[in-house]
Amino acid sequence: MDSKGVQLINEETKNIDRMVEETVRRYGRSRKALIPILQSIQAKLGYLPRYSLESVSSHLGIPLSNVYGVVTFYHQFILEPPGTYIIQMCMGTACYIRRNSENYRFLLSLLEIEPNSRTSKDGIFTVLRVRCLGCCSIAPVIKVGDEVYSRVNLDEMRRIVSFYRAKARTGSSKHA
Amino acid sequence: MGANQWSLMDKCCDLCRHSSETPCRSYITCAVEGPLCHDNIECREKRRFRISEIKNGRNGLKISIGMGSCGLAVGARGVYDATLRELERRGLEASVIPVGCIGLCYMEPLLEIHKDGLPTAIYGRVEPRSVGEILDTYLEGDVSGASALRNRVGTAKGELEVPLLDEIDFLRYQVRWVTRNCGIANPESIEDYIVYDGYRGLVRALESKPEDVIEIVRKAGLRGRGGAGFPTWLKWSICRRAEGLPKYVVCNADEGDPGAFMNRMLAEADPHRVLEGLIIAAYAIGASYGYIFVRAEKPLMADRLERAAEDARRYGILGHNILDSEFSFDVEVIRSAGAFVCGEETAMLAAIEGGRAMPRQRPPYPATHGLFGKPTVINNVETLAHVATIMSDGWEKFASYGTGGSKGTKVFCITGSAARTGAVEVPIGITVRELIFKVAGGVREGRRFKAVQIGGPSGGCLPENMLDLPMDYESLTSAGAIMGSGGLIVIDDRNCIVDIARFFTSFTMAESCGKCIPCRVGSKILYDTLTRIIEGGGSEDDLRILEEVGTFMKNASLCALGQTAPNPILSTLRYFRDEYEAHIKMKECPAKVCSKLVSYAIEGGLCVGCGLCAKQCPVQAITKSGERLYHIDASRCIRCGQCIIVCPRNAISRR
Numbered sequence: 089m090d091s092k093g094v095q096l097i098n099e100e101t102k103n104i105d106r107m108v109e110e111t112v113r114r115y116g117r118s119r120k121a122l123i124p125i126l127q128s129i130q131a132k133l134g135y136l137p138r139y140s141l142e143s144v145s146s147h148l149g150i151p152l153s154n155v156y157g158v159v160t161f162y163h164q165f166i167l168e169p170p171g172t173y174i175i176q177m178c179m180g181t182a183c184y185i186r187r188n189s190e191n192y193r194f195l196l197s198l199l200e201i202e203p204n205s206r207t208s209k210d211g212i213f214t215v216l217r218v219r220c221l222g223c224c225s226i227a228p229v230i231k232v233g234d235e236v237y238s239r240v241n242l243d244e245m246r247r248i249v250s251f252y253r254a255k256a257r258t259g260s261s262k263h264a
Numbered sequence: 265m266g267a268n269q270w271s272l273m274d275k276c277c278d279l280c281r282h283s284s285e286t287p288c289r290s291y292i293t294c295a296v297e298g299p300l301c302h303d304n305i306e307c308r309e310k311r312r313f314r315i316s317e318i319k320n321g322r323n324g325l326k327i328s329i330g331m332g333s334c335g336l337a338v339g340a341r342g343v344y345d346a347t348l349r350e351l352e353r354r355g356l357e358a359s360v361i362p363v364g365c366i367g368l369c370y371m372e373p374l375l376e377i378h379k380d381g382l383p384t385a386i387y388g389r390v391e392p393r394s395v396g397e398i399l400d401t402y403l404e405g406d407v408s409g410a411s412a413l414r415n416r417v418g419t420a421k422g423e424l425e426v427p428l429l430d431e432i433d434f435l436r437y438q439v440r441w442v443t444r445n446c447g448i449a450n451p452e453s454i455e456d457y458i459v460y461d462g463y464r465g466l467v468r469a470l471e472s473k474p475e476d477v478i479e480i481v482r483k484a485g486l487r488g489r490g491g492a493g494f495p496t497w498l499k500w501s502i503c504r505r506a507e508g509l510p511k512y513v514v515c516n517a518d519e520g521d522p523g524a525f526m527n528r529m530l531a532e533a534d535p536h537r538v539l540e541g542l543i544i545a546a547y548a549i550g551a552s553y554g555y556i557f558v559r560a561e562k563p564l565m566a567d568r569l570e571r572a573a574e575d576a577r578r579y580g581i582l583g584h585n586i587l588d589s590e591f592s593f594d595v596e597v598i599r600s601a602g603a604f605v606c607g608e609e610t611a612m613l614a615a616i617e618g619g620r621a622m623p624r625q626r627p628p629y630p631a632t633h634g635l636f637g638k639p640t641v642i643n644n645v646e647t648l649a650h651v652a653t654i655m656s657d658g659w660e661k662f663a664s665y666g667t668g669g670s671k672g673t674k675v676f677c678i679t680g681s682a683a684r685t686g687a688v689e690v691p692i693g694i695t696v697r698e699l700i701f702k703v704a705g706g707v708r709e710g711r712r713f714k715a716v717q718i719g720g721p722s723g724g725c726l727p728e729n730m731l732d733l734p735m736d737y738e739s740l741t742s743a744g745a746i747m748g749s750g751g752l753i754v755i756d757d758r759n760c761i762v763d764i765a766r767f768f769t770s771f772t773m774a775e776s777c778g779k780c781i782p783c784r785v786g787s788k789i790l791y792d793t794l795t796r797i798i799e800g801g802g803s804e805d806d807l808r809i810l811e812e813v814g815t816f817m818k819n820a821s822l823c824a825l826g827q828t829a830p831n832p833i834l835s836t837l838r839y840f841r842d843e844y845e846a847h848i849k850m851k852e853c854p855a856k857v858c859s860k861l862v863s864y865a866i867e868g869g870l871c872v873g874c875g876l877c878a879k880q881c882p883v884q885a886i887t888k889s890g891e892r893l894y895h896i897d898a899s900r901c902i903r904c905g906q907c908i909i910v911c912p913r914n915a916i917s918r919r
Binding site for chain 1: 333336338520523525528560599600603604615616619620685686720764768771883
C-alpha cells in the first residue's frame with residue numbers, strides 16, 4: 089500500500105476513535121453500556137468496522153474477543169458495509185405461510201445476489217432475513233429502510249426494486 | 265394540538281402547587297375532577313372544557329386515524345396528511361389524532377370521525393384520495409359508506425344499514441379490558457390517558473400497603489401472559505421477601521414469537537397503561553429502578569414507551585417521591601439488539617448486563633437472584649397492562665372472566681390463512697373453534713382449514729378435531745400446544761405440515777444460543793432429519809429419530825427454548841403422522857409444497873404456445889420448446905405458481 093493509502097486509513101481510525109470516545113462518554117464506561125454503544129456506532133456508520141470494535145474494546149477495557157462475541161450473538165449487528173438500501177424480509181410464521189420465502193428467493197435472483205453474499209453487486213441493496221416484524225396480520229411483509237410494505241407478491245417486489253434502483257441512481261426521495 | 269395550549273396536566277391557576285419537585289397526592293384526580301384544593305368556577309370550567317375537547321374534538325369534530333405499525337405499513341400516514349389537507353381546504357377546525365391499533369388489522373387503514381350530534385363512524389381500508397369525500401358525506405349527515413358505527417343517534421342517513429362496532433363478528437365476542445383504549449386514546453398524550461381514567465390504579469396502589477397490592481393481584485388470579493402462566497402475585501411476593509437491595513423490575517417487551525404482536529399493539533396504542541403497571545409492580549416489590557426491554561425490530565413500540573416515561577417523569581408520576589407517596593422509582597428503555605432467546609428471563613438479564621444473551625441454570629430464580637445479582641421481577645407487557653387495569657377497576661371484575669384456573673382476558677393474534685386477521689381480546693376459556701370460525705371468520709375464501717399453530721415456535725399444531733379445546737393454560741399444554749404469548753396461525757390445505765415443522769425447527773436451530781448440547785445439537789439433528797424427509801430421502805427410522813431426539817431435548821435442555829423447540833414436530837407427528845408417512849413411503853408431498861417432491865409441467869396437448877407463462881415467470885425457467893409448446897426447466901423453477909395463475913388453458917400442473 090502506498091503512503092497515501094496508509095494516511096487515509098489513519099485518518100479514518102482517528103475519526104472512529106473520536107466517535108467511540110464521545111459515545112462512551114455519553115453511555116458511561118461500564119459493561120452495561122457495551123450494547124448501546126455498539127448500537128449507536130452502527131447507527132452512525134451503517135455497520136461495525138473492525139477497528140470500531142478494537143476501539144470500543146480498549147475504551148471499555150473489555151477484551152476484543154468478548155466484544156466480538158457480543159456483536160456476533162445479536163442479529164442487529166452488521167460487520168460488512170451494507171448497500172444503500174437494506175431490505176428486510178420478514179421470515180416470521182405468518183409471512184412464511186403467506187409465501188415470503190418465495191418472495192425471498194425471487195428477490196435474490198432479481199438482484200443477482202450470489203449465494204454467499206447479502207449485497208447486490210451494484211452495492212444498492214442488502215437483503216436480510218429477519219424474524220417477525222410484528223405485522224403478521226398484513227403478511228407477507230418486507231421492509232426497505234424504514235418503510236414497511238405489506239401483502240407483497242412477486243409483481244410488487246419487482247416494482248419496489250425498480251423504484252429504489254431509480255431512487256439510488258437519481259438520489260431523489262419520496263415513498264414508493 | 266398547539267404547543268402553548270393549556271393542558272389538563274398544567275396548573276389551573278397559581279394556587280396549584282404540584283410539580284415534579286413538590287408533588288401533590290391528589291394531582292391525577294384533581295386534573296380531571298378538580299380543582300380539589302380550592303373552589304373556583306373558572307378553574308373548574310377550564311377543565312371541563314378541555315376534557316370535552318379531548319373526548320369530542322375541537323369544535324365537536326374529531327378524527328382519529330389508526331397509526332400503529334400495521335396501519336402505518338398500509339398507508340395511514342398518507343391518510344393522516346390527506347385529512348389535515350382536506351380539513352384546511354374546507355376551512356374546518358377539528359382535532360386530528362393518531363391512535364393505536366383497534367385490532368381490526370384486516371381493515372386498516374382506519375379512520376374514525378366523530379361530530380357532536382352525529383353517530384361516530386369508522387371507515388375501513390381508507391385511501392388518501394377518498395378522505396375528502398368521506399368528510400363531505402359524513403358532515404352532510406350521511407354515514408351509509410361507513411364500515412361500522414360506535415353508536416346510533418338516529419340523526420344520520422343510512423345509520424341503520426351500518427352495523428355497530430360491537431355487532432361486527434370480529435368484536436362481538438370480545439371483552440375490551442386491557443385493550444379498552446386501543447384505537448380511542450392518543451398514545452402520545454399523557455393527558456388523553458388521564459382523561460380515559462389512566463393512572464387511577466397507581467393512585468389506588470400508592471394509597472395501599474405494598475402487601476395489599478400483592479393481595480389484590482392474588483385475588484384477581486392474574487397469571488403471566490408471556491407464556492408460562494406463572495401466578496404474578498407469587499413472583500412479586502417472593503421478590504418482596506427476598507434479601508438484597510436495590511431490587512429491579514423489568515418489563516419484557518421483547519416480543520419475539522413470530523405471529524404474536526399483542527404486546528406491540530398494546531405498547532404502541534396505550535403505552536402509559538404498561539408504564540403504570542410497571543410502577544405498580546415496582547411499588548409492590550419495593551424496587552427503585554426498572555428497565556423496559558424492547559425488541560429492536562419494533563422501534564415504534566420503543567419510541568412510544570420512551571415518550572410515555574418522559575411525560576410521566578415531567579409531571580411527577582415517575583421519579584423521586586411519586587405523587588408525594590415517598591416512593592421513588594425510575595425506568596430506562598433498552599433496545600434489544602435482537603435474539604429470540606432474550607425472551608427467556610435469565611437471557612434477557614444477561615443482555616441488559618451487556619453480554620451474550622445466554623440463559624443460566626434456575627434456581628436460583630431472578631426473583632431472588634436477578635439483574636446484577638439482585639432480586640428482580642420480570643413481567644411482560646400484557647401482564648403489566650392487566651395489573652394497571654386490575655388496580656383501577658378492581659380484582660372482582662377481572663376474576664369474573666375466564667375459567668377456574670385461568671382468570672381474566674387474553675389478547676390473541678390471529679393470522680395466517682384466517683379470513684379476518686388481527687388481534688382480539690377475549691375471556692380465557694373461549695374455544696379454539698370459536699376464535700377461528702366465529703371471530704376470525706374461518707379460513708380465507710377457497711381454502712380449507714388444515715391446522716392451527718398455537719404458541720409460536722414453542723407451541724404445537726392442532727387439527728380440526730381438537731378445536732373444541734378451551735383456550736386456557738392447562739388444556740393447551742395437555743394437547744401438546746401451549747398458550748405461549750397467544751399467537752394463532754391458521755394453516756390451510758395449501759401448506760405442508762412437514763414443511764412447517766421444518767420451518768419452526770430452522771427457527772429454533774438458528775436461535776439456539778448454543779450453551780447446552782441438547783438444544784444446540786438436538787435442533788440440528790431434528791432439522792437434518794426433516795430435510796431428509798422433505799427431500800424424499802426419509803426412512804421410517806427417521807420418525808423414531810424425531811421422537812427420540814425431541815423427547816430428549818424436552819427433558820434435558822437448559823431453558824424453555826430448547827425444552828419446547830420439539831413441540832411443533834412432536835405435535836404434528838401426533839396429529840398429522842400420515843403426512844410424514846406420505847413423504848417417506850410414497851415420496852409424495854400431499855400439499856404439493858416440498859419442491860424436491862413436486863414438479864411443474866406443461867401438458868403438451870393443452871398448451872397453445874401463447875407464451876404468457878414464459879413472460880410471467882420471474883426466473884426465466886420457461887422456454888419455447890416447439891411450435892405450440894413451452895417447457896419448464898425444473899432446476900430453475902422456484903415453484904411460485906405464477907404460471908399456473910396466468911395460463912389461459914390450465915395446461916400447467918403440479919405433480
